[in-house]
Amino acid sequence: MGNLNVIKLNKKRDKANYIYHLSKDIEALDRMINEDLIEKAPIRIGAEQEFCIVDNAFLPNNNAIAILKDIDDTHFTTEIGNYNLEINLDPIELETNCFSKMHTQLITLMEKAKISAKKHHSKIVLTGILPTLSLKHISINNMAPIQRYYVLNDAVKESRKQDFNIHIKGVDELNLLHDSVMLEGCNTSFQSHLQMNPETFVEDYNWAQAIYGPILSVCTNSPLLFGKELWSETRIALFTQSVDTASKFIFT
Known part of the structure; x- marks a missing residue:
């Protein structure tokens, strides 16, 4: 989303300019809702997969940037730790075999990560918090x-x-x-995305809140x-x- 060139705002003028543009973003969203400019169909799903990079002793390996350059695929991006990377899957229409398609793409991209990590004497690990940290x-x-x-x-x-x-x-x-x-x-985590219809957003938000507890209970890691x-x-x-x-x- 946009570019990643950011600076710290120190001057009052810069902070005021930031608030001005933030307000304009909110106004734009309000207009999109009121004028029915937000896409309602087809509904799509997406996902992110974060993973840890470790050495042969399963200790964090501080070489994410080198591995990212070797992978050379825009589906991959950095995380805050130089021993983590993230995969962003393509959006897929919510129909028929969409989850199978998502799974197939994730496996394919994970394999690319494994191959590149091996070149740098590393492995990748999927875990909520790496126990060796x-x-x-x-x-x-x-x-x-x-x-x-x-x-x-x-x-x-x-x-x-x-x-x-x-x-x-x-x-x-x-x-x-x-x-x-x-x-x-x-x-690190696996995060799934679901596109929302603005007309049913409140109802969808409420059911999401209702089910997140049981879902969390089977996803602890x-x-x-x-x-x-x-x-x-x-x-x-x-x-x-x-x-x-x-x-x-x-x-x-």
Whole structure:
């Protein structure tokens, strides 16, 4: 979406210009809804698959950019950690064998990733949180060398006005004070997308909220973080505390 050349807004004039353009975006959306300009059919599905890159000892391998260049496929993109990558699948019409098509494309693209990773003495792993992650892997030195991630880090830190205070209690308890948003680099996932008809958006949103609990209960994939056994799905607490601009959370 657009280009990825971002800068931190420091001057009041730049911030005011940003708010102006943001307001125009909202006005444009409002007009599209009122004038029936949003596509209603066909309905499509899509998905993202994030994955970890590890060495032969299954430790995070800090070479995502090199592997991305070798893959040379626009379906792939970076994540905040230089040991993660993401696949964006093509949108597919929601009909007949659409899920089989999605599965086939995902397997094909994952195979490309495996082949390129092998060239760089690496493997790929699908997991919610890589169990072998340690504190040294979430330093800013392991952030993907992309401008927007550094801007994000600076902006969130400035908004919070303090370091990231992580407190998650499960079977074990984790208390951690960290100085960057690289905590978010611990999380990977498979995210499915469903196109919505604007006329039924409220109803669709409500049923999505109603079913997300049961769906989450069968998708848990991150019980371990930094050697601690926490939630069955620790990504929830970790994501909230690592990117939210509120100052303090305690999750038990």
